[in-house]
Amino acid sequence: MKKTLYVLFGILFLVNNTVFAKQEAPKQDFFNKYFFDVHLINSASQIAEAKKNPNQRFLERLMTHSLQYNDVQSINVESNSGLQRLFSINDGFQERVLRKVVYWLNNSDRVNEKIEVSLDNPSNKLTLKMANNEVITIEPAYTCVVHNKREICTTKEGELIVSENRQKVRLKSQSLYDWLNVGWRKEVDGLTKEELLEEALFTRYLYHLGPSYSDFFMCPKINIEPINGDPRRHLIFGSALNYLGHHGGDYDKLTFSISDSNLTGLKVTNVKIEKHISQEESEKQCRTFD
Incomplete structure (x- = not known):
């Protein structure tokens, strides 16, 4: 009788362990997948961080x-x-x-x-x-x-x-x-004649936007197009970065357009400030080369 009970108990123990193992397998798969994926994420972040590391070769x-x-x-x-x-x-x-x-x-x-x-x-x-x-x-x-x-x-x-x-x-x-x-x-230690003219024109039109935009004079760019081919009327497109961005942090970018006519005078048609532009965008604004 005791032997029969021992055999039954042993069979129940084996069945119970088998069922338990099957129930735990998905948890183990999740555990492995979770930590493996986290390792991959950490590796990717380390690669990205290495590109930012100034001590990298x-x-x-x-x-x-x-x-x-x-x-x-x-x-x-x-x-x-x-x-x-x-x-x-x-x-x-x-x-x-x-x-x-x-x-x-x-x-x-x-x-x-x-x-x-x-x-x-x-x-x-x-x-x-x-x-x-x-x-x-x-x-x-x-x-x-x-x-x-x-x-x-x-x-x-x-x-x-x-x-x-x-x-x-x-x-x-x-x-x-x-x-x-x-x-x-x-290489010129200073502005070329073309850049001096561009800065002078930019300053002239920036003045009409008001004193709240006076910080935007880094890397000025200006483009002038005649309106409907009329040499007396022009549309001015200007852009520049804020000077404070030069001392740390991100740059802000100012873009504006103004119609300039000796018949009707100056009229601001659009003003926009883009906050915290990317480094690529700031370098593009300042680039004077191909």
Whole structure:
């Protein structure tokens, strides 16, 4: 009798454990899925955060097109004849040069061919000093051939070598290549005549919006179109960023339109302020290059 009871008890125990295990399986699946998904989410956020990390290696950020112009403290360009120029982020006009160079780097293409040669004394050499004290050098890419037992090296059109310590990457950027060869010598420490005229016109029309808009004078842009082809009547479109955004935080963007006629005078037709615009939008507003 006791043996029969033991056998029945054992069967009931096994059945009960089997049912319990089946009931718990979905919970275990949910548990695994929850923590696995959280791990994936954390990994994605870590990748996004790494792109924002100013201490991330320069070449890593270059390959992900995530360089920021304010990560660069200064740019020095020197020719093999000894001519050189320094552009600093602490100078309002020179800062635009930093924006331009970083924009070209972010929009460059990787060249997967072998880096043939790096000259000790290239025709022009660009040195970037970064906020994290890294020093990056950029120089034209060269191709060398031996002719009559003499090595002749010529620059590879549109191609550059970027060096970080002993690591080198070959890039193609026609705009940066042209600037490194010639353009840096022609950079103006101040506004061009066209920019001075644009600022004067912008200030004239901004005045008619009233004093509450006086902070919007960063990176002004203005476009003037005749109304129905009449040279006496024009429609003015203006835009600019607020100066306070330059000292931290996000920029606000002002856009307005005004009809200007020597028959009826000035009339404001539209005014709009866009709060906390993205960094991409602010750079687009300030960009004066392709």
